[in-house]
Amino acid sequence: MRFEDRAWQVTGLADGRVYLVAGDGATACVLAARLVAAPGFVVIGASAAQPVTPVLWEAVPLEAQERALAWLRHIREVKTGLPGGPGSGTPRPEYDPQAFTLAEREAAKARELAGLGWARVSRATVQRMRLVYGRQGLWGLVDKRHLRGPSPTGRTDERVVAAVLEALRRCRGRKKTTIRQVIELTELIVADTHGPHQVRLPARSSLYRLVKALADPAEPPGSAARTATAGGRAGGPPAALRPGERVQVATARLPVGVVGEDGTPVVVAVTAALDQASGCVLAAVLHAEQDGPVELSVLLAEMAVPRSLRPGWPALLEQAHAGGPVRRLMSLPDRIEATASRPAAVPETLVLDRGPAGITSAHLTVCESLGISLEPAPPRAAGAASGVLRTLQVLAGLFTRHAVAARPAVTAGQEDRADEADEAGGVY
Known part of the structure; x- marks a missing residue:
């Protein structure tokens, strides 16, 4: 070279x-x-x-690599009589270049591979592999079918693909345009460009999938056109860019009945503070819905002070586990580990949903001293819930199913209250 x-x-x-x-x-x-x-x-x-070839050998699947290397030894033996190349030993009698022609050696190799169980191997196949090896080397022996990536257009005629793209361009911004209208416009474009019946069109179902694959996901047929000068939606809340910047407080009812200490059914709700930037639950308080809203100071304490740093909390937790029921949702070490790993933060802005927390002048003074801004949540459309509330409802549902699955067995002295709870549709 x-x-x-x-x-x-x-x-x-x-x-x-x-x-x-x-x-x-x-x-x-x-x-x-x-x-x-x-x-x-x-x-x-x-x-x-x-x-x-831009594709690396390491990107070829292992099965294709092994197949190509096996072909390499066979092709070398056909060309030189030796699988390892010249100077690697003595050729077998049927592959001796001095005794047999190249065509005879190719036919012998085809018979040998067929006897080894290789499917659809003839002398023409051996000859084709030998010729492609002479042009491209080892890469020519690789089965290229393993390297084909998925195509959104499949085997559709390129003229049809170009017509679909042109039809989508013409229909861009029309609110009432349907996929059927895009297909009909595509047929007209193909006929006008290449003449009637000159290009074979796929079936309507295939054209439907083609339009769906080529359409812009952010602007499917029927959506309004997006322009660079279009103004954004006004009046929305600012986006949270870092953890603790905006924390929203919401309340959701647990879909399960609970029996209180006096034996009466109690409706339980959970009030949580979720960080909008990371989606992390910073604090959650379980309380009876009849008791009214949770005080804001309780949520601030849960967010800002980790429980593992509170004086006497580990001892109180051990004492609570010592006299608890037979089965708990979490063991004592797991609960301590989960509590220690929970994040703690002082929020910059608290976004309060409708009625989740009671705000007094003392709470306002605390927030002012900590530099926390209070902001009401934006009003929601009829029948729509905020993203934070939906997240909280999903978490409440998961907790309820886990609590029902981990329901402890009752003793003989607890059967009466358990029966009352079951009649009320809840869990004791």
Whole structure:
């Protein structure tokens, strides 16, 4: 080859490096990618430069690699009589180049591969693999079907694809445009451009899938056009860019009945503070809905002070577990670990939903001293819930199912209250 205005002979290939030697004895080691991309690189004696394949060998599936390497040994044996190339031993009688022609050796290899269980291998197949190996080397023996990526247009005629794109461009911004109208416009464009019945169109179902695949996901057929000068939606809340910047407080009812200490059914709700930037639950308080809203100071304490740092909390937790029921949702070590890993933060802005927390002048003084701003949640449309409230409702539903699944067994002295709870549709 010619590289850097000198003639070189390739002496070896290893790990993507090409080892070269010049006529005067000089040696060089060059990366293969740099060698083939260098200005003036040319293979001496070749009719045309071989195309450089952008796919790496490591990207080929293992099964295809093993198949290509197996073909390599067989093709070498057909060409030279030796699977490992010249100088690697003595050829087998049926592959001796001195005794048999190339066509006879190809036929012998086809019979051998058929006897080994290779499907659809004939002399023409062996000849084709030998010729492609001579043009492309090992890469020519790789089954290219493993490298084909999925195409959104499949095998559809390129003229039909171009017509669909043109139809989508013409229909862009029309609010009442349907996919059927896009397909009909595509048929007209194909007929006007290439003549009637000159291009075979796919079935209507295939055209429907093609339009869906080529349409802009942010602007499907029938949506209004998006322009660079279009103004954004006014009046919306600012987006939270960092944790603790905006924390929203919401309340959701647990879909489960609970029996209180006096044996009467109690409706339980959970009030939680969710960080809008990260979606993390900073604080959650379980309370009876009849008791009214949760005080804001309770949520602030839950958010700002980790329980593991509160004086005497580990001892109180151990005491509570010591006299608790037979089965708990979480063991004592797991609960301590989960509590220690829960984030703590002093919010910059509290977004209060309708009626989740009671606000007094003392709470306003505390928020002012901590630098916390209070902001009412924007009004919601009829029948629509905020994203934070929906998240809280999902978490409440998951907790309820987990609590029902982990329901402890009742003793004989607890059967009466348990029966009352079951009649009320709840859990004791």
